[in-house]
Amino acid sequence: MLAAARAVVAEGGADALSMRALARRLEVAPNALYSHVADKTDLLDQLLDDLLGTVAIPTGGDPRGAVEALMTSTYETLVGHPELVGLFLARQGARGPNAVRLGEVLDAGLAAVGVPDVPAARRVLIIHAIGFAAFDAGDVLPAGATAHSFTRSLRWLLDGMTPG
Amino acid sequence: MLAAARAVVAEGGADALSMRALARRLEVAPNALYSHVADKTDLLDQLLDDLLGTVAIPTGGDPRGAVEALMTSTYETLVGHPELVGLFLARQGARGPNAVRLGEVLDAGLAAVGVPDVPAARRVLIIHAIGFAAFDAGDVLPAGATAHSFTRSLRWLLDGMTPG
DNA sequence: CAGCTAAGCTGGACAGCGTACAGTTAGTCG
DNA sequence: CGACTAACTGTACGCTGTCCAGCTTAGCTG
Structure with missing residues (x-):
């Protein structure tokens, strides 16, 4: 189905x-x-969470790199399915088991990096990833042109939230 | 109407x-x-652009502060009308005259700051503002709790995109 | 094997949606 | 006064999500 x-x-x-x-x-x-x-909403939830299940979860390496890899993988997954990104925006990021799992992994990574306010940091990064994917999805820009921009601004955010 | x-x-x-x-x-x-x-789409476009018309455009002061003020004003305007933020997400940011004007002001500000890649920077900031407003709109977080988080991450982005 | 339960399906229906077509009215202008 | 136009109306089409009642069938239980 x-x-x-x-x-x-x-x-x-x-x-x-x-x-x-x-x-x-x-x-x-x-x-x-x-x-x-149960609902069409239920269907969409399952659909979106299913997609999140394909996000690659980085293992090992330095924490900062892991967080960067996780967000990049999330972004790439979303960009790979442009039609679904709109649905992601309509609800606020999907709350299925896979989404929860990704959230936990992200939180752990942020804590390992030493970020003081983990919930706020998570929010910023999720907004960044979904937002960028949305702009990529509906845009006339050459594919991949925003990918570099994504990585760059992701690093700005990570630099800012990392203490010291 | x-x-x-x-x-x-x-x-x-x-x-x-x-x-x-x-x-x-x-x-x-x-x-x-x-x-x-013409359309329901047309109606929504007018509605959203009308809202953008109420965004305060900063005058004078240092360029960096002006950009920060502009994005903050945009964010606050969106947060002030939570029901409309969802519509903002559905299309990708509205293309009415007020939106265009804000885009031009933002571009000028970014250029004044010395940002090298203005279009990319504009995209990042718009994503950040709309995304944050969307999370604020649909969330159970205490109102204003994300406002501080918004300002902080906005500065991270501005720090990152400013040369030197 | 007989009987029952429950999952999965069907036809039909309801209220609502965006919007097109044709026709009517009110008001303005030459 | 006559022509034109903007704004409205009634009607209709095809679409949507979803509920209800009933049917069929697979599988477990006694």
Whole structure:
């Protein structure tokens, strides 16, 4: 079902993902979907969290590099699925298990770096990643042109929040 | 018409702003709206740009402080109208005359500061402001708690993009 | 094996949406 | 006065998310 939803989104954009369109693709009555999903919101949550599950979690290395790698991987994952980024913005970042897991990893990394205000730092970095992905998704800029800009400003933020 | 639209949004949130609801409030047939507005998109564009018209444009002072003030004013304006921030995210920042004007002012400020890559810097700052406003809008955090966080991370970004 | 439960599906329906088409009215201008 | 136009109306189309009642079927239980 999630796979079908992804296919619908891939073909027609996020707006094309309606319960009825999804049911049509699955060759099923629209109502049948509600046996597997509580809401359309529920469907979107699962879809987004599923995507977050593919974010690479860095292992080892220095903490600062790990945080940078984690945020870059998140950004790249989002950019790789431009149609979904809009959905990410509509809700405020998705609260599924994968999102929680990423949040914990990020918090641990920030603590290891020595950031004083971890929740605030996490918020800044998440805003930065999702926001950049959103601008990348809907823009006419050459693909990858903003990637460099992303990394650069990510470092500005990390420099600022690191003590000393 | 824009005033009525704002009222609808203020009472029932952004989702409550439908052409029909707006027409109901104006005691008018839904179609009548299309004499004044091309699309619902057009309506939203006007609504958002109208809001941007209330952003205070700093005058005088050092360039760095002006940029900081401009972004802070933008952020505060957005936070002051939480229901509209979601609309801001849905499209990518609105392209009305007021938005253009703010963009020009921001560009001039960044150039005065000596930022090398002005377009990239502008993007970063806009993402930062809108993103923060969005998190503020949909969150349970105490109001104003993120305001300090906003200012701090804004300075991180400005520090990073300023040469030397 | 018989019987029951429950998951999964169906047809139909409701209220609401954005918006197009055609036609009517009110008001302004030459 | 006649022409023109802006603003409105009624009606309609196709779409949306979702609920309800009922059916079919797979699988477990006695």
